Amino acid sequence: xxxxxxxxxxxxxxxxxxxxxxxxxxxxxxxxxxxxxxxxxxxxxxxxxxxxxxxxxxxxxxxxxxxxxxxxxxxxxxxxxxxxxxxxxxxxxxxxxxxxxxxxxxxxxxxxxxxxxxxxxxxxxxxxxxxxxxxxxxxxxxxxxxxxxxxxxxxxxxxxxxxxxxxxxxxxxxxxxxxxxxxxxxxxxxxxxxxxxxxxxxxxxxxxxxxxxxxxxxxxxxxxxxxxxxxxxxxxxxxxxxxxxxxxxxxxxxxxxxxxxxxxxxxxxxxxxxxxxxxxxxxxxxxxxxxxxxxxxxxxxxxxxxxxxxxxxxxxxxxxxxxxxxxxxxxxxxxxxxxxxxxxxxxxxxxxxxxxxxxxxxxxxxxxxx
Numbered sequence: 583x584x585x586x587x588x589x590x591x592x593x594x595x596x597x598x599x600x601x602x603x604x605x606x607x608x609x610x611x612x613x614x615x616x617x618x619x620x621x622x623x624x625x626x627x628x629x630x631x632x633x634x635x636x637x638x639x640x641x642x643x644x645x646x647x648x649x650x651x652x653x654x655x656x657x658x659x660x661x662x663x664x665x666x667x668x669x670x671x672x673x674x675x676x677x678x679x680x681x682x683x684x685x686x687x688x689x690x691x692x693x694x695x696x697x698x699x700x701x702x703x704x705x706x707x708x709x710x711x712x713x714x715x716x717x718x719x720x721x722x723x724x725x726x727x728x729x730x731x732x733x734x735x736x737x738x739x740x741x742x743x744x745x746x747x748x749x750x751x752x753x754x755x756x757x758x759x760x761x762x763x764x765x766x767x768x769x770x771x772x773x774x775x776x777x778x779x780x781x782x783x784x785x786x787x788x789x790x791x792x793x794x795x796x797x798x799x800x801x802x803x804x805x806x807x808x809x810x811x812x813x814x815x816x817x818x819x820x821x822x823x824x825x826x827x828x829x830x831x832x833x834x835x836x837x838x839x840x841x842x843x844x845x846x847x848x849x850x851x852x853x854x855x856x857x858x859x860x861x862x863x864x865x866x867x868x869x870x871x872x873x874x875x876x877x878x879x880x881x882x883x884x885x886x887x888x889x890x891x892x893x894x895x896x897x898x899x900x901x902x903x904x905x906x907x908x909x910x911x912x913x914x915x916x917x918x919x920x921x922x923x924x925x926x927x928x929x930x931x932x933x934x935x936x937x938x939x940x941x942x943x944x945x946x947x948x949x950x951x952x
Contacts, residue, residue, distance in 0.1 A: 583668060584634035585652035595652055595671075602650060605679050616646070616684060617720060618670040618691075623705040627666055630655075636702055637670050643694045645683065648676040715793050734785040738764065738792060742780070746801065749894050752809040753816045754835070755801070760820065761828040768821050769798075774811050806898035839886075845870070846886040859889030860909070867913040881906045 589595040603614035618640060622628065628636065637653045651672035674682050699706050716739050718726065726733055745758040752775075756766050765786070769777030778789045778798040789797040795804035802809055820828065849869030850862055857865070863884050870880040884890055884906045894902035 583630055583653045583655045584637050587650050587652050598650060599671075599673050602673050602675055605675070607675075607679055607681075609681070611675055611681065613674055615671050616674055616682075616687075618644075618672075620668050620670065622666045623707065624664045626705055628702075632702065633666075633668060636698055637668075639698060639701065640670065640694060641672055643697060644687070644690065646672040646676070648678065649673040649682065650677075715795065717793070734783045735787065735792060737782050738780050738787065739796075741782075742792075742796060742805075746805040746807060749806040749808070749899055751813060751899065752801070752807050753813045753820055755807055756817060756820045757823075757828045757831050757835075760823060760825055761832050763825050766821055768817060775809070775814065775817060806894075808899035842882050843886045845883050849873070849883070850887075859887060859892075863887050863889055863906075863909050864913055867909050868917070871910075871913060871917055877910060880910050884909055 587595055587598050589598050599614050603611040620633075620636065620640070633655065634653070637651075638647075641647060641649065641651055649672045651670060653668055653670045655666075655668040657667075674684070676682060695707065698704060716735075718733065718735060722733055722735065725731075741759060741762055741764055742755075745755050745762075750758070756768075759766050759780070763782075765781035767779045767781070767786075768775050769779075771777070776798055778801070780787055780789065780792070780796075789800065794800045801807040820831070823831070846866055849866040852865055852869070866884055866887065867880060870883050875883070881903070885894075885902065890902050890906055893905045
């Protein structure tokens with residue numbers, strides 16, 4: 583599609599890149615070429631001349647304006663999704679035998695994307711949310727293209743995304759992953775855990791290598807995983823547990839959740855279909871308080887309601903706990919106020935009865951003296 587090289591076959595192009603990288607220089611070249619891929623917005627289309635112009639501009643802004651390069655259009659994505667797509671390979675050493683600095687290339691490419699969009703009138707691509715950024719290395723991409731297999735990174739992404747869907751605690755997340763034969767290692771710093779790594783099929787990755795959303799901090803920030811230092815003892819026990827032990831822990835947890843759901847439905851019986859979710863939760867809280875459940879048990883029961891689960895999905899587990907505690911506090915105060923009112927009424931009735939008895943005694947006393 584576009585090239586400034588002599589060769590036309592893959593073998594000749596490779597030899598040309600190798601020859602340029604082999605020229606004498608103070609520091610040997612470890613990576614002889616760099617690879618870029620360009621995909622337009624679905625439905626957007628450029629002529630070959632325009633695609634060549636985009637290619638040259640991209641290389642110039644990335645520092646490869648005096649480097650050997652070639653670009654090849656692929657039609658696989660165009661056929662599947664209506665996306666015009668091509669690949670660019672450029673030498674890492676220019677014609678002056680100078681190595682091209684590739685530090686912070688990912689950050690620089692984001693700026694180059696915006697520059698190309700403005701310069702060539704291309705549709706602006708929205709930034710991907712951090713939680714969706716999952717990148718394979720060039721070597722991993724080549725391996726996947728060659729073998730078609732699901733790579734360890736992809737298995738971990740899928741497993742972690744599934745295990746974090748309901749925004750659990752960090753301890754429950756680790757339990758779920760280890761139950762799936764995924765190795766989880768935690769790093770402790772100071773008085774709390776600060777790092778996490780995952781292993782599968784003999785490959786291990788620090789969470790940050792899977793993406794910012796998969797580091798210990800990222801799991802909390804982007805997946806709304808709930809963690810505080812009160813979990814540390816449970817976390818350590820879970821990290822040291824076997825896969826079979828974690829599977830049993832999960833089975834016990836699911837059974838406990840089932841019983842909590844039954845209790846929620848039992849205490850919700852007096853409510854009507856016209857009641858809102860909050861009113862229903864208040865009804866449940868009243869029933870659980872009256873039945874003598876502890877405050878922690880009542881909180882776990884209310885968490886089974888639709889409103890609490892919606893709060894967790896929308897805002898995370900911390901907000902969910904705050905909501906449940908506010909419901910409990912409101913109903914406890916209401917019941918306490920009712921008890922105070924009942925005691926006041928009983929006191930008033932007792933006082934009235936004592937007054938009547940006193941006047942009756944006074945009326946009878948003269949006759950008793952006769």
